[in-house]
Amino acid sequence: xxxxxxxxxxxxxxxxxxxxxxxxxxxxxxxxxxxxxxxxxxxxxxxxxxxxxxxxxxxxxxxxxxxxxxxxxxxxxxxxxxxxxxxxxxxxxxxxxxxxxxxxxxxxxxxxxxxxxxxxxxxxxxxxxxxxxxxxxxxxxxxxxxxxxxxxxxxxxxxxxxxxxxxxxxxxxxxxxxxxxxxxxxxxxxxxxxxxxxxxxxxxxxxxxxxxxxxxxxxxxxxxxxxxxxxxxxxxxxxxxxxxxxxxxxxxxxxxxxxxxxxxxxxxxxxxxxxxxxxxxxxxxxxxxxxxxxxxxxxxxxxxxxxxxxxxxxxxxxxxx
Ligand SMILES: [Cu+2]
Numbered sequence: 001x002x003x004x005x006x007x008x009x010x011x012x013x014x015x016x017x018x019x020x021x022x023x024x025x026x027x028x029x030x031x032x033x034x035x036x037x038x039x040x041x042x043x044x045x046x047x048x049x050x051x052x053x054x055x056x057x058x059x060x061x062x063x064x065x066x067x068x069x070x071x072x073x074x075x076x077x078x079x080x081x082x083x084x085x086x087x088x089x090x091x092x093x094x095x096x097x098x099x100x101x102x103x104x105x106x107x108x109x110x111x112x113x114x115x116x117x118x119x120x121x122x123x124x125x126x127x128x129x130x131x132x133x134x135x136x137x138x139x140x141x142x143x144x145x146x147x148x149x150x151x152x153x154x155x156x157x158x159x160x161x162x163x164x165x166x167x168x169x170x171x172x173x174x175x176x177x178x179x180x181x182x183x184x185x186x187x188x189x190x191x192x193x194x195x196x197x198x199x200x201x202x203x204x205x206x207x208x209x210x211x212x213x214x215x216x217x218x219x220x221x222x223x224x225x226x227x228x229x230x231x232x233x234x235x236x237x238x239x240x241x242x243x244x245x246x247x248x249x250x251x252x253x254x255x256x257x258x259x260x261x262x263x264x265x266x267x268x269x270x271x272x273x274x275x276x277x278x279x280x281x282x283x284x285x286x287x288x289x290x291x292x293x294x295x296x297x298x299x300x301x302x303x304x305x306x307x308x309x310x311x312x313x314x315x316x317x318x319x320x321x
Pocket of ligand 1: 189
């Protein structure tokens with residue numbers, strides 16, 4: 001009865017131990033670039049350690065009991081009169097009970113502490129970034145700097161980052177594991193995410209919710225850089241960037257990966273598969289959110305993320321969205 005369960009638990013346990021080594025450098029909260037992910041890491045190890053209080057005795061005792069009471073050559077004396085043995089009952093129920101209470105309190109406090117909506121108090125005011133989920137890339141708008149990017153999120157070190165996020169297609173899940181927790185985005189509504197990078201370095205962000213063909217390519221480079229490097233980068237985006245006009249936005253919002261979008265919108269002043277934009281001065285983010293608030297259902301041609309988006313009535317390619 002116990003042997004098959006052990007055979008199942010052991011590989012799971014071993015693979016959990018191997019997680020830190022399977023992901024490459026700083027693409028995980030186990031190698032954090034900021035305090036939010038750092039706390040998630042500490043919490044993760046505490047949760048694992050506390051769970052082990054209940055799990056380890058099973059790992060140790062099951063093989064011991066199996067060996068000692070084995071049918072042939074076993075030398076233990078089997079005395080099945082434990083059903084009313086008080087001290088054992090107290091340990092068996094009491095220890096897991098305490099573990100659960102401690103874990104609950106820890107989780108409750110960590111959840112409140114790491115509230116993604118809570119602005120991080122820094123020495124300098126936060127950098128504002130508006131994030132738009134598209135099929136299949138993320139658009140980052142820096143409204144105060146009048147620039148936008150695809151495929152690259154650059155933030156200055158020791159500066160809080162205050163994000164507001166939405167989607168201009170289906171529901172997606174935004175995640176930069178080395179910096180902050182995962183958060184969902186949906187069309188017509190916004191969510192918020194706050195974090196701060198306290199170490200310079202490179203990591204990666206992604207969409208963790210499956211959204212179709214190009215989903216695997218929906219990731220982006222994240223760079224936490226010094227203030228000087230950030231200034232230089234902003235200049236580079238301004239110089240290399242094209243205007244994010246409504247036409248260009250509609251090209252970007254098509255069902256394509258950042259690689260395909262780069263072929264249409266990219267130029268030699270932008271890094272490979274990365275797009276730089278200058279904002280035309282309109283409140284693009286607000287317009288994207290309000291697209292879904294007209295009170296009328298949108299036609300397929302008006303919905304980014306559909307095959308017919310922006311193509312008009314002449315597109316004869318089936319009725320499937
Ligand atoms: Cu929602």
